Amino acid sequence: MLFIQFLMGKLLCTFTLLYASLSDNQIRSLLEDSDLSGDDEFVPSPSNIQQADDSSDDDLNAEEVPEERRSSHNVIEGVRPQLFWRSNFVQKIYPPNINYSAIESPSPIGTPAEYFCKTFFEEATKYTNMYSVAKTWESLGTTAHELKVFFGINLMIGCIRHPRLPTYWKKSISLSGISDTISRDRFLALRNNVHFVDTIKPPEEAKTNRLWKVQPVIDTVRRRCHSLLSNFNYYSADEQMIPFTGHCKLKQYIKGKPRPVGVKNFIMTSASAIVLDFEIYWGATTPLGDMSLGLDPSAILRLTQSLPQGSFVYFDRYFTTDSLLAKLKEKGIEAAGIIMVNRIKNVNLKEGRMKRGECHSYVRADEAVVFTECQDSQRVVIASICAGIEPKCKVQSANMGGVDIHDQQVECYQMWFRTRKWTLKCLLHFIDLSVVNCWFIYREHCRENQTAKKSIMDLLKFRMSLSEALL
Template identity: 40%
Template structure:
C-alpha cells in the first residue's frame, strides 16, 4: 500500500483517492522542480490543527482528522489548550516535496552559435616593467619594506633599515634565480661560478636577512576583519594580484575553470593533496583563464570559506564565484570535479554557456537512461540524450567519455586523428562537436601552469607564506607576458619581434636589480663629468627598457676617438662620438646619436624620431667637452653626415 509523509506531523498517511485528487488539483506542487534528490528542507514543527503560510506556499492541502485517520477527543483538545505552548523544542521534521522528473530522450540537439571577437587592439604596446607594475607597484613595495622593518624590530629589537629599492632588488634576484637555477642559494655568490648581476645588486648575507624577514602585514595577529581568514598573512599579495587581474579588459569569449597547486611540502593547515597534478602537494587555488592561458580571477581554497559555499556543493560554488569576473554570454569549460546538471541549469538562467565532463552518479534520473555498454561500442561511436535544454553525449575513443553541455551537443560530427595500434598509423575517427570544443578550449589553466614551470623560482623553505609570495610573483610575470603577447598580436606586430617569456622575465629582473638606491632628483646641476677612458674599445650591451628610461643620472660623454662609432639604437644607422653614461654605478649604454639641443635618444622621456640625416656634434679630437660646453657650441659647427667613400 502506498503511503504519504505528512509535512506537518511527520506521520505516514495512507494514500487514498481523495488525498491524491487534492494533491493533483493543487498546481504549486507540480511546478516545483528540484534537480538534486539529496537536497533536504527543514521547517519547525507546528501543531496538527495549524496550517502555516509556508504550507500554503508549497501547496500542502489542509487535511481533516478523518483524512489523517486519527480520532481526537474533546478532552485531548482541551488538555492541549490548557497546557499552552511547549517550552521544549521539538526535533525538525524532514519534508519531501513532490518534484517533476527529468525525462531524457534520444533526439538531436540544436547547438548555440558562438561568434566571439578576438583580443581588443590596445592603443600602445607597453614595456615589460609597465605590464608587471599593474600587479606590483611602488606603493606595494613601500608597504612591504615598512612591514619587514616592523617585523624585524619586534623580533630582534634592532633596526633593519630596509628600503623600497632593496625590496625591488630582492624581487629581481628571485626572478633571475628562476632563470639561472643553482641547487643552493649560496652558489650564486660563490667565486668562479657567481652571477655578476646578482653579486653587484646585493650581498649574500643581506639577501638572506631580507628573505627570512620578508613580511607584508604590520602585526603578528590577524586584524578584526580577517579572524576567520587563514590567509591573512599574505592577503595584501593576493589583493594586489587580484587588482591587477581586474584591470584586464574582458570581452565575451571562452574561459576555463580548473585547479592550480601552490607547491609546498612543509607543515601547513591549508595543505592539500591532488594525486593527478605534477606537483601534488600544496595549497589549492581555483583559477579561471581564457583559452589562451590569461588568468582573469582566482580563489584560494580553505575550509569554511564563505565565498565558496553554495547549496549545490563546492564544485558549482567555485564556478559561481569565478564567473563573477566573466562577462555574460561567455562559454565556460570545466572538468568533472565541478560539473553537475543543476549547475548547467543555473548557468543557462544567468546567461552563460557551460560545457564539461560529468560523472554518471551526478546525472538525475539516470536509471531511465540506457546508454550503450562500453564493450559493445566501437571507436568513434556516439550516444546522445537530451532533456530540458541539457545534452548528454557518450563517445568511445580508447575509453568511453561522458560529456554534458547546455550549448553544444553531439549532432555535428568532426574528424580527428587517432593512432591505431593494429594498423600502426593515424586514422580518421568521428568525434562529436562537444568533445572537440572541450579538448580545444579547456586547457587554459594547464597552459598557465606550464608557462610557470619553465622558470619557476623554486627553493626550499619552511615558511608557507614565502612560498605563496614567490608563487604569485611568478604568476604575475607569466600573466603580464601573456597580456603583452596578446596586445602585440592584436596590434599586428610580427611574432619574431615579440619577446618570449625568457626575454620578458630577464628584462624585468634586470630592471629591478639595477634600481637606484635613492629616489630620482627633481633637478641636477650641470657639472663637469670625469670619466676614465680606456684605449681598448669594448662594445656595450643594450640595456633593458626599464633601465634605459628610468631617468637616473644619464649623462652624455664625448670620447676622444678618431672615427665615430655606430649608434646602439636598433633602428638607427647613424654614427656618433658621444655616448650615454650612467653615474650611479651602472655601465654605459653605448654610443648614442645626439643633437646639440639637448635631445638624446637614450635619455628617458626624450624620444625624437631617429633620422639618418640628423645633425651631429663636431668637436676637436684634442679637447674633451663637458655637458655645458657641448650645449654652448654655436650652430655653425653643425654638419650633415655624409657617406664614406
C-alpha cells in the first residue's frame, strides 16, 4: 500500500511539472486537437477578462482596432487563463402568462341576477343593518354591492377549499380575489349579521310559518324557477336534503341519502336536472294542500299544481300510490313511478323467480292504472297511467334521475363550512342551486347553438366566472 501511494505521488509531481512547462498556446492547441472540441468549447473565465475602458474606445472604429484586440476576450498578460466549460443550449420556452380576469356572463339566459334581483339585495341590506344595530348598537353600514361581493366570495370558497375559513386571508396561502376584495373581519361580520326580514318586529306570518326568516330567499328563487316550467315536457320529483347538523326544529333524518341529516326539501326538476319548483317541509302545517293521500303523495300534488296538462312526471317508490296516479290523471297529467309491493291491492303478481328481462303487465279493472312487473338484478314493479311494457323501463330510467343529477352537481362545489345558523345554510344552498340551474341552462343554450364541446365551460369554470363577475 505504501509503495502504491509513493507511485501516485511521483506521477502527480510529474504532471504538475509538465503542465507548468507548457505555454498558453500549447495548451490551447492540445485542447483543440482533443475530442472535447466541437459545438462546445473552452473559453477564458470572465474573472480574467480585461474590461475595456469606455472612454478610450469611443473614438475607435472596428477597422481601427488592432488584431490582438479584435478577439472576443482580452486576456491579461502573465496570468494563466482559467478555463471553464461553455455549452450551447436551447432556451426553454415557458407558457405565456394567462389572463384570469373575470369572464363575461356566459349566456344571456343563465345569470344569478335572474334569481336574486336588485330589490332583493336592497331589502337584505336594510334588514342586515337593522339587525347589526339591534345586536351591537352599531350599524354595519353594508350596501347592496357589498352583499353581492359576499355572494361572490362564497361561490369562490366553494370552488377552492381550505381547511378553515380564516386561512383564505393568511398571507402565505391567501387568494388575492378574496383577500384584496374584503377583509376577514368584514366578511365574518357580514356572515354573522346577514338577514332578509325584520327580526325586531316579526311579521304576522311568523306565528304560523317556521321559514319566515328565509322566506324572501325562497320566494325569489322559486319565482325564477316557475318561469322555466313551460320549456319542458318531462319532469322528475324527489326529496332533497339541505345539510345541517346544528340545532333546528326543521331538521329531518332520511336514511339512504348521502347527507341524511338536514332540512327536507321536496323538489321537482326537468329531465335535464333543471330545478323548476320546490317546497321545504317544516312540519304538519307545511302548505301541501290535500293531505288525505299522505305526506309524500301530497307533495307530488303540490309540485304539479303549476304544470300544464299533458306533462309527464316520474317519481320514486316513496311517493307512488295508485290513488295518487288516479288524482294526477284527473288533472290531465301523465305519471309513472316505482311502487312498493305492499301498496298494490287486488293484483296477483307472479310468484317465484323470474328470468332476467322477463316482464308482465296488469291492468286495473277501470283501465286507469297499469302495473308492470320486470326482473332485472332485482324485481321491480312500476305503476303508470301513460305507458305499458314496451317503453316502460326505458322511459322511466331516462327521465327519473333529474333530482339526483342536480344534487350531484351541487355537492361538487358546495360551500361546506359549518355554521350554527340554519338560515345561513339555507341561503348558501339556494345560491348553489341557482348557480347549478344557470349552468344547466347555459349547456342547453350551447347545444341549441351547436357550440363546440371544447368551448363549453364546465361547472368549475362557470362558477368561478360568476364569482369573479360579482367581485
